[in-house]
Amino acid sequence: MSIVIVFLMCTIQANAQKNVPNITVKNLDGSTLNMDKITKSKGVKILNFWATWCVPCINELDAISEVYEDWVDETGVELIAIATDDARTKKRIKPLVNGKDWEYKILLDENQDLQRALNITTIPHVVVIKNGRIVFRHTGYFPGAEDQLYDVVKKNAK
Amino acid sequence: MKKKLLCLSLALACSIAFAQNQNEEDKRNYGTLTGGFESIVQWYNDDPGLGKFAEDEHVRSNNYLKLDYNIGNWFAGIQVESYAPMPLLNYSPKLDDTDIAQYYAMFKNRKLEITVGYFYEQFGSGLILRGWENRPLGINNSFRGARIKYEPSNSLSFTGLYARQRDGFEVSEGEIYGFNSEIDLTNLFKLETSTLAAGFSYVGRKEDIPEQFQNTGFDELTNTFSVRLDYSGNSFYSGIEYITKSKDAIVNTQRYIENFVEPGSGFLVNFGYSQKGLGIDATLRRLENMSFFSEREASGNVFNENIMNYLPGLTKQHDYLLTNIYVYQAQPTISVPDPSLLKFGEIGGQIDIFYNFKKGTPIGGKYGTKIALNAAYWAGLRGDFNFTDRQANIDYFGFGEKYFSEYSLEVRKKWNRKWQSIFYYVNQYYNERFIVDKLGVVNSNIGVVETTYRINSKRSIRAELQHLWTPDDMKNWAGATLEFNVNPRLSFYVNDIYNYGNDNEEDQIHYYNVGGSYARGATRVAINYGRQRGGLICVGGVCRFVPESTGFTLNLTTAF
Numbered sequence: 001m002s003i004v005i006v007f008l009m010c011t012i013q014a015n016a017q018k019n020v021p022n023i024t025v026k027n028l029d030g031s032t033l034n035m036d037k038i039t040k041s042k043g044v045k046i047l048n049f050w051a052t053w054c055v056p057c058i059n060e061l062d063a064i065s066e067v068y069e070d071w072v073d074e075t076g077v078e079l080i081a082i083a084t085d086d087a088r089t090k091k092r093i094k095p096l097v098n099g100k101d102w103e104y105k106i107l108l109d110e111n112q113d114l115q116r117a118l119n120i121t122t123i124p125h126v127v128v129i130k131n132g133r134i135v136f137r138h139t140g141y142f143p144g145a146e147d148q149l150y151d152v153v154k155k156n157a158k
Numbered sequence: 159m160k161k162k163l164l165c166l167s168l169a170l171a172c173s174i175a176f177a178q179n180q181n182e183e184d185k186r187n188y189g190t191l192t193g194g195f196e197s198i199v200q201w202y203n204d205d206p207g208l209g210k211f212a213e214d215e216h217v218r219s220n221n222y223l224k225l226d227y228n229i230g231n232w233f234a235g236i237q238v239e240s241y242a243p244m245p246l247l248n249y250s251p252k253l254d255d256t257d258i259a260q261y262y263a264m265f266k267n268r269k270l271e272i273t274v275g276y277f278y279e280q281f282g283s284g285l286i287l288r289g290w291e292n293r294p295l296g297i298n299n300s301f302r303g304a305r306i307k308y309e310p311s312n313s314l315s316f317t318g319l320y321a322r323q324r325d326g327f328e329v330s331e332g333e334i335y336g337f338n339s340e341i342d343l344t345n346l347f348k349l350e351t352s353t354l355a356a357g358f359s360y361v362g363r364k365e366d367i368p369e370q371f372q373n374t375g376f377d378e379l380t381n382t383f384s385v386r387l388d389y390s391g392n393s394f395y396s397g398i399e400y401i402t403k404s405k406d407a408i409v410n411t412q413r414y415i416e417n418f419v420e421p422g423s424g425f426l427v428n429f430g431y432s433q434k435g436l437g438i439d440a441t442l443r444r445l446e447n448m449s450f451f452s453e454r455e456a457s458g459n460v461f462n463e464n465i466m467n468y469l470p471g472l473t474k475q476h477d478y479l480l481t482n483i484y485v486y487q488a489q490p491t492i493s494v495p496d497p498s499l500l501k502f503g504e505i506g507g508q509i510d511i512f513y514n515f516k517k518g519t520p521i522g523g524k525y526g527t528k529i530a531l532n533a534a535y536w537a538g539l540r541g542d543f544n545f546t547d548r549q550a551n552i553d554y555f556g557f558g559e560k561y562f563s564e565y566s567l568e569v570r571k572k573w574n575r576k577w578q579s580i581f582y583y584v585n586q587y588y589n590e591r592f593i594v595d596k597l598g599v600v601n602s603n604i605g606v607v608e609t610t611y612r613i614n615s616k617r618s619i620r621a622e623l624q625h626l627w628t629p630d631d632m633k634n635w636a637g638a639t640l641e642f643n644v645n646p647r648l649s650f651y652v653n654d655i656y657n658y659g660n661d662n663e664e665d666q667i668h669y670y671n672v673g674g675s676y677a678r679g680a681t682r683v684a685i686n687y688g689r690q691r692g693g694l695i696c697v698g699g700v701c702r703f704v705p706e707s708t709g710f711t712l713n714l715t716t717a718f
Contacts, residue, residue: 017192017680017718021228029353029390031342032315053475055580059610062570066525086290087283088470091428092510094395095437099512100528111280111290119194119224119717121293122682137680137717138646143610143618145646 018133020047021117025082026108028094033107035114038080039132044157046079046149047127049109049120052092053085057124058100060141064149065102071150075157080105084115084123130156189229194717196293197221200246205708207667208689215244220253222293233264237276239327248704249296250461252326259327260300271307276300276324279317281338281359284468285401285424285448286384289323297462300324301334313342323452323464330452330464332365357386363466365454368414371407375419380406382422382450396429403448409457410493418548420492422447437512441472445490446503446539446552457491460703472508473564474532476584478606479655480626480637483693484588486536486562492550494543501592502543502552504561506536525572536562538592563587575612582606590631602628616645624655634659650674655691673711680717686710 022036038045048064050057061081064071071077081104083093090110097106109115118127120139126149128136136152138145199219204210219242226235240256241249262275278300281287291298303321310316317338322329336359343354364379381404388397403422408415423446430439448469451457456464471486489504511531515522540556543549565585572578584604590596603626610620622639637655644650654670671688692706 019190021192021226029395030355030388031344031353053477055477062528086470087280087285087288087468088472089475091430091439091441095430095432095439095510095512096530097437098432098434099437099514099530101435101514101526111278111284111288113278116278116291117192117226119192119680121194121196121715139677139680139682139715140649140675142643142646142649143612143620144614144616144643147615148646 017118020127020129020132020134021114023109023114023117025114026110028097028106028108039129042131044075044077044128044130044153046077046153047129048079048081048104049084049115049123049125049127050081051083051085051123052089052096054123056141059143060124060146061102061104062100063143063146065100065104067146067150068103071153075153077153077157078105080107082107082109082114084109084112086110086112128152128156187229189227189232191225191227192718193223193225194715195221195223196715197713198246198293199712200707200709201711202247202707202709205689208706208708211707211709213247218242218244218246220246220249220293231265231267233266234262236261245296247707250326250463252328252461252463253296255327257327259298260302260324269309271305273305274303276302277305277319277321279305279319279336280468281317281336281361282357282384282386282399283426285399285426286359286382286450286467287334287336287338287361288466288468290468295462297465298324299463299465302329303334313345315340323466325452325463330456332363332452332454332464334452334466335362335364336360352389352391354390355388357384357388359384361450361466363450363452365452367407371414371416374407374417376405376407380404380450393433394429394431397427399426400424401448403450407454408447408492408494409454410491410495411458412455414454415494415548418494418550420447420550422450424448424490435514435516438510440507440509442507443472444503444505444539444555445469445488447492448490448503458493471536472506473534473536473562474508474510474566476566478582478604478622478624479639479653479691480624480635481582481584481604481606483626483635483691484586484600484602486534486564486588487593489536489538489561489593494545494550497543497545499591499595500541500543502539502541502550502558504536505539505555505557506534506561508532508534523571524574528570530566530568532564532566534562534564535560559589559592560587561589561592577612578610580606580608582608598630600628600630602626602630618643622653628659632657632660632665647678648674648676682713682715684711684713686713 020035020039022034024032024034027033122139124141125139127134135156201217202211221240223238236258237260239259241253242256245253260276262273264273278289289300301321301323305319307317319336321334338359341356361382362379367378384401386399401424405419405421408418408420425444428441450466452464452466469488469490471488473486476482493501513529515527517526521527537560538558539552540558541550541552567583569581586602588600590598606624608622612618620641624637626635635655635657639653641651652672654668656668658666660666669689669691671686673686675684687710689708
């Protein structure tokens with residue numbers, strides 16, 4: 001079993017997923033949006049998978065929110081917060097985002113189609129894309145991870 | 159099993175080599191292969207504190223390998239699942255194999271999408287139909303069959319499907335017919351700063367009726383209809399949904415109740431207001447006999463199998479250990495075990511308020527202060543049941559027995575560049591008799607303080623203190639967590655919840671856990687050793703019962 005896992009890991013290291021699948025997600029007003037709208041535009045973007053009930057996710061988005069203006073000014077990066085809330089909690093997204101004064105673009109992946117297509121099992125999960133290609137991924141949030149994330153953004157924004 | 163996996167990973171390696179070449183050449187397109195792998199291995203040991211591990215197999219594992227292939231407009235994939243030598247504690251005994259659990263092929267272009275094989279689907283908010291996967295809960299209610307989605311224009315979308323539902327490594331007896339339409343009315347009404355959308359769905363479930371219950375007033379085919387209207391303006395939004403279900407036999411704890419046939423209905427209203435720094439949201443819901451299974455006799459099964467729709471408990475989802483002991487679950491079912499326990503459905507609602515005290519104000523301080531308030535109230539539908547002629551009379555807007563209430567307040571405060579805190583208070587009323595069929599009610603108060611200290615730009619410490627006060631059930635609990643984040647990739651934690659108030663001294667147990675995780679790219683490895691509290695484990699308002707256990711857990715997830 002362990003040999004198989006190690007073997008799998010090796011093959012995996014060799015080939016990381018490069019593209020974001022063209023899955024349909026929703027805007028906050030309920031209208032649909034295909035992910036290629038986002039991946040076909042140039043520049044560096046952060047896709048942040050979160051949910052209203054996930055405390056570390058909120059911590060991360062709160063932390064980035066404090067420095068987000070500087071990030072945008074310096075690198076032109078755009079953060080897209082993709083909520084994976086289902087019907088139980090999705091109604092909380094809009095008041096929470098406004099209550100927190102976040103400036104991010106918010107999308108909704110209600111039945112987790114995009115999350116599944118990117119094989120994300122745990123949130124928070126960030127995916128950094130440059131000109132539509134995945135250049136960085138990270139699972140989980142601890143204080144300070146936003147600095148590491150910004151280093152990646154700066155490197156790719158050059 | 160090993161052989162199968164090895165073959166699979168070899169095949170994977172070969173195809174990945176292909177994909178690599180293709181990247182370099184960029185002339186021929188062999189398509190792309192992506193996937194994910196997750197493995198959870200648990201080693202259960204005998205614990206003098208909890209007693210001997212009385213089940214078979216001390217070492218168990220759940221493994222999931224998902225592969226997706228895409229070339230142009232064509233997509234295909236499989237999910238291999240392996241429960242070896244047995245699934246983890248309290249997963250369905252139907253998950254006892256290593257095999258291809260799901261497969262699909264799909265064609266998709268701008269207007270049309272055709273899928274055959276297994277697929278996930280949700281109509282509207284899921285009240286009428288939802289197929290989904292949640293591995294920690296052991297839920298995989300996907301559908302196997304065929305589905306067509308058609309979008310003739312930006313404002314119209316239609317879905318039609320025929321399927322049976324996944325049930326372990328098999329599929330359900332019942333057949334499912336579904337149709338869904340979403341109509342964007344914004345342009346029709348020439349709205350400029352707001353949107354208006356309507357939805358209509360039909361779901362039918364057809365299943366043979368056992369001989370002794372034939373001709374007792376219900377059909378093989380049970381029909382459900384849903385109509386929805388959603389409005390979203392600049393700061394105000396609202397939505398409404400109504401569902402009906404045709405007459406069907408009442409089945410309690412997987413057994414038909416003779417001559418008891420009832421229709422069902424559901425009603426959901428939501429509205430909210432939000433502007434910068436303030437958000438308010440309110441939801442009301444009434445459910446009468448709305449549980450819906452792909453096999454009638456699955457009603458009341460403890461593994462959440464064969465559930466066709468999604469009826470979550472509409473309360474705040476908590477993320478702390480002691481706030482998740484008394485969790486409300488939706489009560490959509492008609493159940494009449496005895497005259498003192500009559501349940502016809504539920505009615506209630508919840509309200510959320512989010513507010514940000516701005517930087518520079520007295521309460522806001524230098525960094526601002528964020529608060530979140532939630533209040534929820536749920537009761538049974540008021541009604542009467544006549545045991546002799548099997549007749550239920552149910553009030554439409556009558557509140558019956560109180561099932562649950564909750565008030566919570568969360569305050570988030572950043573003190574300076576190094577310190578930040580969260581304060582959390584919850585008051586709960588939990589009717590154990592009606593929610594989990596135990597005796598009595600539980601009144602509880604819970605307080606949580608969480609503080610994070612940043613040592614430097616990479617390193618931090620997080621500490622949590624929790625306490626639950628109640629004169630009922632298992633009495634008081636205390637809990638604590640300490641987490642050391644070495645860097646953004648590596649973290650260690652130790653936590654403990656302690657039922658020190660329990661009247662029975664033997665049950666004053668520490669449920670301690672210690673572990674760590676390492677994450678790099680899309681790969682995460684986590685290990686844990688400790689005691690699992692028995693009871694309901696809930697994610698997203700759906701709960702699974704787990705027994706107490708002690709042991710070592712290894713969790714590996716990766717995507718490629």
